[in-house]
Amino acid sequence: MFFLTPVLVAVVCILIVWIFKNGDGSSKRRKGEPRARAEVHPWVDEDLKDNTDLHQGEEGNPLIPELQASQPSGGLELDDGRSKNQLLNIQEHDANDWQESEEDVEHIPFSHTRYPEKEMVKRSQEFYALLSKRRSVRFISNEQVPMEVIDNVIKTAGTAPSGAHTEPWTFVVVKDPDVKHKIREIIEEEEEINYLKRMGRQWVTDLKKLRTNWVKEYLDTAPVLILIFKQVHGVAASGKRKVHYYNEISVSIACGLLLAALQNAGLVTVTTTPLNCGPRLRVLLGRPTNEKLLMLLPVGYASKEATVPNLTRKPVDQIRVTV
Amino acid sequence: MFFLTPVLVAVVCILIVWIFKNGDGSSKRRKGEPRARAEVHPWVDEDLKDNTDLHQGEEGNPLIPELQASQPSGGLELDDGRSKNQLLNIQEHDANDWQESEEDVEHIPFSHTRYPEKEMVKRSQEFYALLSKRRSVRFISNEQVPMEVIDNVIKTAGTAPSGAHTEPWTFVVVKDPDVKHKIREIIEEEEEINYLKRMGRQWVTDLKKLRTNWVKEYLDTAPVLILIFKQVHGVAASGKRKVHYYNEISVSIACGLLLAALQNAGLVTVTTTPLNCGPRLRVLLGRPTNEKLLMLLPVGYASKEATVPNLTRKPVDQIRVTV
Structure with missing residues (x-):
């Protein structure tokens, strides 16, 4: 029985199981295995996530780790001093209404300014008029801005x-010119790597032209850079991890308010999400590993020569449906 | 050689390869396999994602699929009519500055209202004062609100x-009382499933007490519900998928502006992310499968008896670091 020698059987069995198991998970990449070049989509949300725990240089970093000692207090602390009922109620609320843990805090009457209808309409028109003038501006003057406004x-x-x-x-506010320049170096360096990794052989002839797009002059000229980190979890008094529900959405909403506030104050910015730079910028700024960079906003006055692309926004009937 | 019979060799080989392959991917769950109960964290961002393509009832849905025909136009269209250079430039921009495709559109001088420093400070103070009064309000009166304000x-x-x-x-604006009530039914029903799945045996004794938290009366009483959908991709004129970069972050920023605008107009809301309700609400409202529910905001005036938990916010030196 030549066909059933143990060696042949072994080879056939290995092949069969291998193929079967691969077929089962063919669409999954193995951990650490790079994506196929054609599949690279570095702009999708997941790539924003800073999954590395880049520790080098974290100890003894001279840059103000002001917040490191003061872990967020207040809010809910899921430590063992809480009853199961309290914990249960918190979870129920969290998942739905972003409601605070109502069982624990006093409820007080809510007072709200209510305007006459005519005034409501006028206020809503004026606010729309203000925000509709907001544009992403990349040409930022090096003039200083009042820090009281940045605080507000x-x-x-x-x-x-x-x-x-x-x-x-x-919110990390960077004013120091040296730190701003280091941020610029990191971002421009990573851009180059992004470029080479993403575009590769296909686009090399255009390297020179594109290089001009890597130049982020505003990172030096803007008097203030605001780097917004999301805390992917907190640390309770007990040392346990505290869940930060919907943290990316929450911080993005906060960024929306920040953009509105900047526009209201007469300052300009451009919304950027520096690709793959999160870990290095986090280490540079001495932020702990539970904080991941979400956005970087260079803030200042528009430079005199600032231009913007002549784009329009969708009209309301393309974004709103009424039922 | 009893130990090398073909059958034994086959069994041993199958076992070895099986174990090897499983060890390789032990941390991954297989498609469709439920998570272990202990691992359920329904509040984390990923659970917001509506990965189902729930089609039943989509055909012939009477509810205004106004936008379905008018796929978003404008912006960038990655169809083949574009040169590689243009495509390259778009990708380069997208990944970083959320910049529009500059090569394609004219650049125009940017004009911006600049205020004297004193006025900037005052404006920033006033805007902070306005928004700091915003609270999540669950008690919403059934009084009608001006639709012009909702549009704005x-x-x-x-x-x-x-x-x-x-x-x-x-943005789907729901005014129809029947649709609002159907939305309420779906959300309260899913809440119950969430509860039973999430809490299970551990908390059954508290079922009664919790049930009161499932009651979302505001879904009936609020004159307007705004359901915000993110378009996870677009459809180009050619019929190809159009990548929607950072869509969740973008839509969350838009929600931040929406919350600011509501507060400015004197209306109240509560930020909710109805867990697991996305697909059913999408079908109810006749939205296409590339749209996923991100948030639901009941909007109106606060009811006279409205209360809020007596919570405070972190002081600025707990959220801001200066470098």
Whole structure:
């Protein structure tokens, strides 16, 4: 029985099981295995996530780790001192209404300014008129801006709702010219790597032309860079991880308020999400590993020569449906 | 050689390969396999994602599929009519600055209102004062609100920046009492399933007490519900998928502007992310499968008896670091 020698049987069995198992998970990549070149979509949301725990240089970093000691307090602390009922109620609320843990805090009457209808309409028109003038501006003058205004716009961003009132945001305001320049170096360097990895052989002839797009001059010229970090979890007093529900959505909403506040104050910015730069910028700024970079906003006055692409927005009947 | 019979060799080989392959992917769950009960964290961002393609009832749905025919136009269309250079430039921009495809559109001088420093500070203070009064309010009166105001706040939300200027949002305004009630039924029903699945045996004794939290009366009483959908991709004129870069972050920023605009107009809301309700609500409202529910905001005036939990926000030095 030549066909059933043990060696042949072994080979056939290995092949069969191998093929079967591969077929089962063919669409999954193995951990650490790079995506096929054709599949690279570095702009999708998941790539924003900073999954690395880049520790080098974190100890002894001279850059103000002001917040590192003061872990977020307040909000809910899921430690063992809480009854199961309390915990249960918190979870129920969190998943739905972003409601704070109502069982624990006093409820107070809500007072709200109500305007006559005519005034409501006028206010809503004026606010729309103000925000509709906002544009992403990449040409930012090096003139200083009042820091009181920067504080106020960050305080405004901090009024955003957040899952279970966890307030999972850290706003790092960079004024130091050396740090701004280091940020620029990191971002321009990573851009180049992004470019080479993403575009590769296909686009090499255009390298020179594109290089001009890597130049992020505003990172040096803007008097203030605001780097917005999402805290993917908190740390309770007990040392346990505290869940930060819907942290990315919460921090993005806060960024929306920040953009509105900047526009209201007469400052300009451009919304950027520096690709793959999160870990290095986090280390540079001495932020802990539970914080991941979500956005970087260079802030200042528009330079005199600033231009913007002549784009329009969709009319309301293309974004709104009424039922 | 008893130990090397073909059958034994076959069994051993199958086992070895099986174990090897399983060890390789032990941390991955197989498609469709439910998570272990202990691992259920329905509040994390990924659970918001509506991955189902729930088609039943989509054909012949009487509810205004107004936008279905008018796929988002404008912005960038990655069809084959574009040169590789143009495509390359778009990709480069998208990944970083959310810049529009600059090569294609004229650039125009940017004009911006600049205020004297004193006025900037005052404006930023006043805007902070306005937004700091915003609270999540669950007690909403059934009084009607001016629809012009609703239009203006949605137009304001539509001024948000978006990855590659794709404007990947749809705002569904529900006024019809029957549809509002159906939405309530779906949400309260899913809540119950969430509860039973999530809490299970551990918390059954508290079922009665919790049930009161499932009651979402505001879904009936609020004169307007705004359901915000993110378009996870677009459809180009050629019929190809159009990538919607950073769509969740973009739409969340738009929701931030929406919340600011509502507060400015004197209306109240509560930010909700109805867990697991996305597919059913999408079908109810006749939205296409590329749209996923991100948020639901009941909008109106606060009812006279409205209360809010007596919570505070973190002071600015707990959310801001200066470098």
